[in-house]
Amino acid sequence: MRAVRLRTEYLDRPLGLGIARPRLSWNCEGGLEQTAYRVQATRDGETVWDSGRVDSNRMAHIAYDGAELTSRDRVEWSVELWDETGAAGEPSSTWFELGLLAPQDWTATWIAGDVKLKKHARHPIDCFRTGFRTRGPVARARLYATACGVYDAHLNGRRVGEFRLAPGSTDYRKRLQYQTYDVTDLLAGEQGANRLEFRLADGWYRGSVGAYGITNLFGRQTKLLAQLEITYVDGRREVVNSDGSFAWSNDGPLRFADLKDGEIVDANLEPTYAGRARAAKPGIVPTASDNVEPREQEVFTPTSITTPSGARVLDFGQNIAGFVGFTVTAERGQRLTLRLGETLDEAGEFTQGNFQLEKPATEFGRATEMLLLTEKKSLVRGELQPTPKQEIDFTCADGENRYKTEFAVFGFRYALVETDVAFEASDFRAIAVYSDLEQTGEFECSNPAVNRFLENTRWSMKGNFLDVPTDCPTRERLGWTGDAQVFFDTAASLMDVAAFFRKWLRDLADNQAKSGKLSAVVPNSGLAMMYDTTGGSVGWADAAVLVPYRFWKRYGDEQLIREFYPMMRAYANFMIGRTGHKDRAAARANPYNRFVYEKGLHLGEWLEPAEFLDPVTARSQPSRPEEATAYLHYTMTHLAEIATALGETSDAARFTEYADGAKQAYAHLFLADGTIDTDRQAKLVRPLALGLVDGEVRERLERRLVQAVESRGYTIGTGFLSTPFVLPVLTEAGRADVAYRMLENTRAPSWLAEVEAGATTVWEHWEGTESLNHYSPGAVCQWLFDTVAGIRVDGAQHFTIEPVPGGSLTSASARYASPSGEVRSAWELVDGELLVTVAVPSNTSADIRLPNGDVHAVGAGAFEYRLGHTQHAGRSIA
Numbered sequence: 001m002r003a004v005r006l007r008t009e010y011l012d013r014p015l016g017l018g019i020a021r022p023r024l025s026w027n028c029e030g031g032l033e034q035t036a037y038r039v040q041a042t043r044d045g046e047t048v049w050d051s052g053r054v055d056s057n058r059m060a061h062i063a064y065d066g067a068e069l070t071s072r073d074r075v076e077w078s079v080e081l082w083d084e085t086g087a088a089g090e091p092s093s094t095w096f097e098l099g100l101l102a103p104q105d106w107t108a109t110w111i112a113g114d115v116k117l118k119k120h121a122r123h124p125i126d127c128f129r130t131g132f133r134t135r136g137p138v139a140r141a142r143l144y145a146t147a148c149g150v151y152d153a154h155l156n157g158r159r160v161g162e163f164r165l166a167p168g169s170t171d172y173r174k175r176l177q178y179q180t181y182d183v184t185d186l187l188a189g190e191q192g193a194n195r196l197e198f199r200l201a202d203g204w205y206r207g208s209v210g211a212y213g214i215t216n217l218f219g220r221q222t223k224l225l226a227q228l229e230i231t232y233v234d235g236r237r238e239v240v241n242s243d244g245s246f247a248w249s250n251d252g253p254l255r256f257a258d259l260k261d262g263e264i265v266d267a268n269l270e271p272t273y274a275g276r277a278r279a280a281k282p283g284i285v286p287t288a289s290d291n292v293e294p295r296e297q298e299v300f301t302p303t304s305i306t307t308p309s310g311a312r313v314l315d316f317g318q319n320i321a322g323f324v325g326f327t328v329t330a331e332r333g334q335r336l337t338l339r340l341g342e343t344l345d346e347a348g349e350f351t352q353g354n355f356q357l358e359k360p361a362t363e364f365g366r367a368t369e370m371l372l373l374t375e376k377k378s379l380v381r382g383e384l385q386p387t388p389k390q391e392i393d394f395t396c397a398d399g400e401n402r403y404k405t406e407f408a409v410f411g412f413r414y415a416l417v418e419t420d421v422a423f424e425a426s427d428f429r430a431i432a433v434y435s436d437l438e439q440t441g442e443f444e445c446s447n448p449a450v451n452r453f454l455e456n457t458r459w460s461m462k463g464n465f466l467d468v469p470t471d472c473p474t475r476e477r478l479g480w481t482g483d484a485q486v487f488f489d490t491a492a493s494l495m496d497v498a499a500f501f502r503k504w505l506r507d508l509a510d511n512q513a514k515s516g517k518l519s520a521v522v523p524n525s526g527l528a529m530m531y532d533t534t535g536g537s538v539g540w541a542d543a544a545v546l547v548p549y550r551f552w553k554r555y556g557d558e559q560l561i562r563e564f565y566p567m568m569r570a571y572a573n574f575m576i577g578r579t580g581h582k583d584r585a586a587a588r589a590n591p592y593n594r595f596v597y598e599k600g601l602h603l604g605e606w607l608e609p610a611e612f613l614d615p616v617t618a619r620s621q622p623s624r625p626e627e628a629t630a631y632l633h634y635t636m637t638h639l640a641e642i643a644t645a646l647g648e649t650s651d652a653a654r655f656t657e658y659a660d661g662a663k664q665a666y667a668h669l670f671l672a673d674g675t676i677d678t679d680r681q682a683k684l685v686r687p688l689a690l691g692l693v694d695g696e697v698r699e700r701l702e703r704r705l706v707q708a709v710e711s712r713g714y715t716i717g718t719g720f721l722s723t724p725f726v727l728p729v730l731t732e733a734g735r736a737d738v739a740y741r742m743l744e745n746t747r748a749p750s751w752l753a754e755v756e757a758g759a760t761t762v763w764e765h766w767e768g769t770e771s772l773n774h775y776s777p778g779a780v781c782q783w784l785f786d787t788v789a790g791i792r793v794d795g796a797q798h799f800t801i802e803p804v805p806g807g808s809l810t811s812a813s814a815r816y817a818s819p820s821g822e823v824r825s826a827w828e829l830v831d832g833e834l835l836v837t838v839a840v841p842s843n844t845s846a847d848i849r850l851p852n853g854d855v856h857a858v859g860a861g862a863f864e865y866r867l868g869h870t871q872h873a874g875r876s877i878a
Helices: 366-373 448-464 481-494 498-511 543-555 558-563 565-576 584-589 625-645 649-670 681-689 695-711 723-732 736-744 751-756 776-788
Strands: 002-008 015-017 023-029 036-043 046-050 074-082 092-098 126-133 138-148 150-155 177-182 193-201 223-232 237-241 247-249 254-258 262-266 294-300 303-306 312-330 335-341 357-360 384-387 391-395 399-404 410-419 428-435 441-445 791-793 798-801 811-818 821-830 833-840 845-849 855-858 861-867 870-872 875-877
Touching (some): 002 074, 002 092, 015 177, 023 821, 138 150, 193 223, 193 254, 294 312, 312 448, 357 366, 391 399, 410 428, 428 448, 441 448, 441 776, 448 481, 448 736, 448 751, 448 776, 481 498, 481 543, 481 723, 481 776, 498 543, 498 565, 543 558, 543 565, 558 625, 565 625, 565 649, 625 649, 625 681, 681 723, 695 723, 723 736, 723 776, 736 776, 751 776, 776 811, 798 833, 833 845, 855 861
Parallel strands (some): 015 092, 262 391
Antiparallel strands (some): 002 023, 036 074, 074 092, 126 193, 138 177, 138 223, 150 193, 223 237, 254 262, 294 428, 303 312, 312 399, 335 410, 357 384, 441 811, 791 798, 845 855, 870 875
């Protein structure tokens, strides 16, 4: 037996790790059970930790327990395993390297461009350069860098690293990430001259952000911090620091670069570096993100379309978030303009209308924000402009012109090309850009449309997982908390999101106010009147509890819930502090008033099909006691379990009291007749999914939900909060047949109606009227993994495999590279028999629950079962 998939704090060979005593994990390969392990770690060839033989089958979160490590330490570690026979296997090895752990490790100076910054103006990117010589054979060289803005670096003309849009998205008032790059191989020879260059653009720091493209959110001056450390073979160490000696200019080809609006490029220009950088006011001390890098990923080449009006449009075939590039031959001064969009309109013309808003062409404040939010833009003074623009304006040089976006990222499938340059479609390419997450889950069934919807969901995840989980890559591109919490389990099935969500949870904790309230959008993106006002909304703010809880259950990480317990407890106190009816008479009349939750602004179900939407305006928000009280129960139930696991017994008792009380209050307010008589699916799904009903009341609601689904022809009727629950609730009610009919329905509104309409990502609205790249409604795909294929992570190194065949499907299969190893489950109808095959990874166990009721407790291995006459989601298989 040997260890495979070695990880340090969820990362594969992390460079610049910010955790001084990291935890180590692995999977097992060969053999059935790990009976013991031994970890050995060395630094500079000397042993710093030897665990000795440890009799245990643990293979996750093994904390480094050796000599104290310091900044820049590189640790090689290996693990040796013993199997069930007592035989030792060959050791497997990997490494990690610590970054700059202490503030005093930073000796560089913050620098900025030598330019007078004007209000209402957008500025070209800053270019910085310095030169130095190497003075002997180099053992290693590391560049540590960050910026208030987004930057890239080139050493001797070669790009440094694969990180795109560094340093990533955070609340720059609270947290600033830095990157560590191995640049050893980019240096010149032993006595060579070296040239180090940086480009600095607006990014999230001062570029347009949010729905209305607010600029200068965190400051008006972008700035750079860089520290290049060279260690020679003879032990000498040399540091090249950013400081006022760096040459600077802003006269290079990139005349404008904005994450959302795009880039203006003049290929005839080169930076002169005629000026000097100036020292800038220090920012906060940078810290490591301990996250995966956003990188360039898949590349797409387009087909060419001529629209009815004669416009030339490129169709890349897949809606993505990313860059666009081209290579064309032109004459000096010829122009090429690209506008990027997700769809064509009803007339077959290019449009950006499904995601664009309008904002003032100049900077604006709170009064204008209010006019925009209340849809009174006619009262806004001055010129308005579209936001986001998603536009490239390129002025060609003579001859071959090569271009690729560097500091803007767009949500698009189509590109409108306006130019007098001769070109072919093959001259262009689209490059997906997203965090470099390992793809862990695959699902396939006999219905191609279901398979396409799963891939649409994966593509929406890719399009929105760029350092933070955002809602869409176009209009807002914001870390909406509700979207993230409903999608977490599906995300974790599709990709390894552990490091990614740990980083975002730190953003979430950074955001929390002293009251315990959070913004609905994290990291901060301005527009407080929208995002902060809605921050206490149930279903959104509950991400502070539900994401850590689900993370804990998925990855078995108790340390994570301990780290974020103060955030969770503060949010619980915020909720408890707002209980009770708003109306005093209602409060006096309700014996459970103490556990009613309605105060504050709650978004409710959000984006149900149009016929069910509550009327909502900026001035009028309906009261939401049903949703809010339900989530009070649900969240407090989860918190009580977390508090118990952490030994916080008094908290656990208090949270349990409010969980139980909210359940009683909910029944008093909404179940007085023992049922809820409505065709509004969300109102039926919620009490069933959130544990608010039992016994006969539950059975009545289950029957009423089935009736509501059937009355709408098996179309979907839920919004953001309840869509992930509707198919599981129907399955638990014994009506998987109804769940399958909903899943496979191609009549709108439904998941597969989007597929039939040609969607390649998931729509925000069921009607497909706005953003066409929102992962949230794709959260239903978790049901494909844990119910159709039947794979569920069920405790440490244990699975429950319980496939539920049904619908028109004749086969389904899934694989999931879980934290404990890759598990597989498949079923197929063959000649009237149901063939079920399961593969359980080494050093784990599973309970296999078959459709005929048989249960098999198994260890690692491959298993096959043939079932003759059984039940197939409500119909007999003979």
